[in-house]
Amino acid sequence: MKRIILSTESGADLPKDLVEKHQIQVVPMHVIMEGKDYLDGQLSVEEVFDYHSRTKKIPSTAATNVHEYEDLFTKIRTEFPDSIIIHIGYTSKASASFQSALIAAENFENLFLIDTLNVTGGLAAIVMYAATLLEEEPSIEPVRLIEKVESIVPKARLAFLPGSLDFLKAGGRVSNLAYIGGALLKIKPCIELKEGKLVSTRKYRGKMSIVAEKLLRDYLDEYDIDRKQLYLIYSVGLDESIKRQMEEIAKETGFENVTWMQAGAMISTHAGPGGFGIAGLEK
Amino acid sequence: MERIVWLSALTYFLLVASFTFSYYVSKGRSKMVVIVIGVGALALLSWSLIDNAVMDYQDANIGLGLVLYLIWIITFFSFLFAIFTFFFSKKGK
Structure with a gap:
């Protein structure tokens, strides 16, 4: 065999x-950062965030x-x-x-x-x-x-919230108006994978601790996710208390296993620091 | 029909109707002000819609939503202005 x-x-x-x-x-x-090609994993996520805070640019992928x-x-x-x-x-x-x-x-x-x-x-x-x-x-x-x-494959569901609009703005994925308005009113777009493409589906308003919970509850209401396994995704900078809170909600909604995954440099260049996401498979 | 399409169409209609009404009831300098604000609002709304359609934004229409709110506020005040001007001019006669 x-x-x-x-x-x-x-x-x-x-x-x-x-x-x-x-x-x-x-x-x-x-x-690709400052003209140099790195393999994903060679650069730490912190280095990517540091590059953005110095130059206001994001690396390309x-x-x-x-x-x-x-x-x-x-x-x-x-x-x-x-x-x-x-x-x-x-x-x-x-x-x-x-x-x-x-x-x-x-x-x-x-x-x-x-x-x-x-x-x-x-x-x-x-x-x-x-x-x-x-x-x-x-x-x-x-x-x-x-x-x-x-x-x-068609049953895999992914949704995430960027930590801030800074990285989306630097990547040209939000307009200046959306960036200013979103920052002032604390609005975050929810990004999902639809037919293989990243699309923003709805928006949430408030602190990350509040919007992360709303996202998780909406996600579980919208999709009939198999309760055996849930994947929670975070990018460096997400508060530990939010992680604990999300884990509690996942357990309370019947998930047998919850696995945390840290977004690597490839994904963090889109989500920025403090992002939160959820992934699972529908029944 | 997509929500954004009928919402934009309705916004255009209300904006144009409100400013046309304001234009016909206003006199002198206020006619000029109505034109400037009306054209400005139309330009802002058109630019936002085109930008939103052309660019591959992932902002869940946050920017366009804020523009629509602003246009609705402008439309509302333009309509109020037109109503007041209309009744005061009738009273004056």
Whole structure:
């Protein structure tokens, strides 16, 4: 029986312990700061925030290239010669990474690609769904596993609130008027993944502790999330008391497991410090 | 129809109706003031709608929403001004 190896991009923000536990292969995406290209993970999130506070600019982000995917797949094949690779990829609607993976995959056999149409916690939820299935049923047929993962892709839900509008403004994602008005009135846009694209769906007004709770309750009202697992996402700077409060709400609404994930540099360049997000899979 | 479309259409209609009314009941310098404020409000609303449609903002229409609020306030006061001017001019006759 051939072993199934899962791979994904660093934009999934998978916690290290989960990566190690399930031996998930992670390929880094890119963060470009001050003209220098860094692999996601080389730069700390604090360095990204510091760069913004010094220059009022945000680093740009770039996709993983074909060569890097070829290296990843070759490395997996060298370590696990008879393996079947299932690459669970970052949304093709917001990054060229998946296209690069498709090109790289042409030279490999027994390699399957799944476009999750999701990022960060949403992508991580799908990867972890595959990893858990594989753990529970190690002899699962690859085709069956792929079918199951593909069927869960439209059920992955991600919503997040940026800590402030500063990073969205620096990235040209909010107008000057929205930035000034939003800052004065403490309005934050809720950003969700819809058909693979990041779109702002509604707005919340007030302190982060209040809006984070509203977002979590609205999210749970809107989506019938599987109570086995919830992923909560934070970017550096989110208050510890808010984290405890969110965890309590999640437990009180019946979630068996709550996993916190820190947004990496790739996602933090959009959300800024103190952002909060939720991801889960619908039943 | 998308909410933003009918809301913008209704805002345009009320703004134009209110300022047309204000223009016809005002006299002298106030006619000029009505034109300046009316054209300014129309330009602001049009610019905001075009900017919002062209740019790929992720601001949940915070900026456009604030502009709409401002335009509704301007429309309301323009309408009040027109009503008062209309009745005072009738009383004067």
